[in-house]
Amino acid sequence: MEEIKISQNLSKEEKYIELVNQVNLLIKHETDLIANLSNTCSAINEVHNFLWTGFYIVKEDELVLGPFQGPVACTRIGFGRGVCGKSWEEKRSIIVDDVEKFPGHIACSSKSKSEIVIPIFRGEDVFGILDVDDTRYGTFDEVDEKYLKKIVELIEKKLI
Numbered sequence: 001m002e003e004i005k006i007s008q009n010l011s012k013e014e015k016y017i018e019l020v021n022q023v024n025l026l027i028k029h030e031t032d033l034i035a036n037l038s039n040t041c042s043a044i045n046e047v048h049n050f051l052w053t054g055f056y057i058v059k060e061d062e063l064v065l066g067p068f069q070g071p072v073a074c075t076r077i078g079f080g081r082g083v084c085g086k087s088w089e090e091k092r093s094i095i096v097d098d099v100e101k102f103p104g105h106i107a108c109s110s111k112s113k114s115e116i117v118i119p120i121f122r123g124e125d126v127f128g129i130l131d132v133d134d135t136r137y138g139t140f141d142e143v144d145e146k147y148l149k150k151i152v153e154l155i156e157k158k159l160i
């Protein structure tokens with residue numbers, strides 16, 4: 001597959017359903033993790049036009065920046081720090097409607113107003129996180145969480 005083909009006229013949920021199918025096609029025959037994370041965040045951002053979509057990978061006691069699409073970002077985030085570190089610590093997804101109201105939020109870009117973070121598991125452990133930021137307040141809801149989790153599950157299957 002060489003191109004993401006999803007109409008911009010679809011609803012958010014319809015776009016996500018197509019996106020999950022196309023990410024599956026993109027990564028199912030490729031074993032290289034960096035290649036798969038790179039194409040996955042590119043596909044998400046291309047379809048939804050978010051400000052920033054990317055991955056942080058757990059390395060020792062920090063999250064380290066991985067493949068992403070969007071403005072340059074902080075390279076290292078400590079356990080429990082910011083939205084990403086909190087998602088790692090609590091092993092759960094976090095939706096933030098207004099980043100200024102999240103205690104300890106790490107502002108990589110002043111344009112970021114809302115955020116969703118989904119942990120990626122390898123067995124019981126957090127392997128990394130998927131982080132998506134947007135320029136508008138309250139962009140992310142349970143629809144984003146449901147389908148971004150499905151995309152993360154496709155990646156988790158490749159980690160076993």
Ligand code: SME
Binds near residue numbers: 073085105108109133
């Ligand atoms: N805002 C995140 C940091 C990562 S950037 O948004 C890309 C946080 O608070 O963890």
